[in-house]
Amino acid sequence: MRFDILTILPDLLTGPFSNSIMKRAQEKGHLDIHLHNIRDYSTNKQKSVDDYQYGGGAGMVMSIEPIASLIEKLNADRTYDEIIYMTPDGELLEQGLCNDLSLQGNIMILCGHYKGVDERIREHYITKEISIGSYVLSGGELGAAVLVDSVARLIPGVLNDETSALTDSFQDGLLSPPVYTRPPSFNGWEVPEILLSGDFGKIEKWREERAIERTEARRPDLLNE
Numbered sequence: 256m257r258f259d260i261l262t263i264l265p266d267l268l269t270g271p272f273s274n275s276i277m278k279r280a281q282e283k284g285h286l287d288i289h290l291h292n293i294r295d296y297s298t299n300k301q302k303s304v305d306d307y308q309y310g311g312g313a314g315m316v317m318s319i320e321p322i323a324s325l326i327e328k329l330n331a332d333r334t335y336d337e338i339i340y341m342t343p344d345g346e347l348l349e350q351g352l353c354n355d356l357s358l359q360g361n362i363m364i365l366c367g368h369y370k371g372v373d374e375r376i377r378e379h380y381i382t383k384e385i386s387i388g389s390y391v392l393s394g395g396e397l398g399a400a401v402l403v404d405s406v407a408r409l410i411p412g413v414l415n416d417e418t419s420a421l422t423d424s425f426q427d428g429l430l431s432p433p434v435y436t437r438p439p440s441f442n443g444w445e446v447p448e449i450l451l452s453g454d455f456g457k458i459e460k461w462r463e464e465r466a467i468e469r470t471e472a473r474r475p476d477l478l479n480e
């Protein structure tokens with residue numbers, strides 16, 4: 256799966272993709288991430304990427320020309336399944352959307368800044384607008400990192416058995432049950448007996464009950480979907 260990320264701050268995105276699972280996914284050829292600096296497509300002397308907003312008001316707006324010419328260039332090279340704009344007024348990113356996107360081949364992601372991008376970019380190029388939560392970030396880059404990570408880990412082969420996505424929270428509409436590792440006792444705090452029992456039928460049932468209990472307590476909205 257290929258991601259092309261359009262940003263004015265590519266350095267913000269190198270860290271999240273050069274460690275751990277995302278790094279291995281690229282090394283194994285499951286994931287191909289390309290960062291594009293929008294500023295490289297600015298044609299004026301100052302290499303500016305923003306301008307004052309028409310009608311007045313505080314805050315700059317990302318200009319249409321550099322973004323349009325970068326999108327046109329990428330569109331000429333290959334077909335994109337989605338051109339996504341990261342924005343706080345987009346569709347909320349949830350596991351179902353991650354699952355759907357993980358079935359795609361080529362995805363372009365535009366990271367916004369300042370007051371956002373010129374609306375004509377959204378009208379004429381963007382196919383999906385995504386928010387990672389009901390709060391405002393300084394830019395779309397951190398959102399793009401969250402999106403790519405949550406989608407890429409679902410690509411077959413990216414995770415091994417131990418890190419399998421099938422037992423993740425949300426994947427079955429429930430939060431995950433609590434987990435424990437050695438030692439069995441710490442400061443008098445005990446691991447639940449049943450997990451040490453070796454009775455896998457009972458352990459499975461216990462996990463399911465705890466998952467339901469935790470979901471009822473923390474995210475009852477998931478049970479009503």
Ligand code: ADE
Nearest residue numbers: 341342343386387392398
């Ligand atoms: N850009 C700024 N805030 C954002 C958010 N909450 N989600 C996605 N992109 C954003």
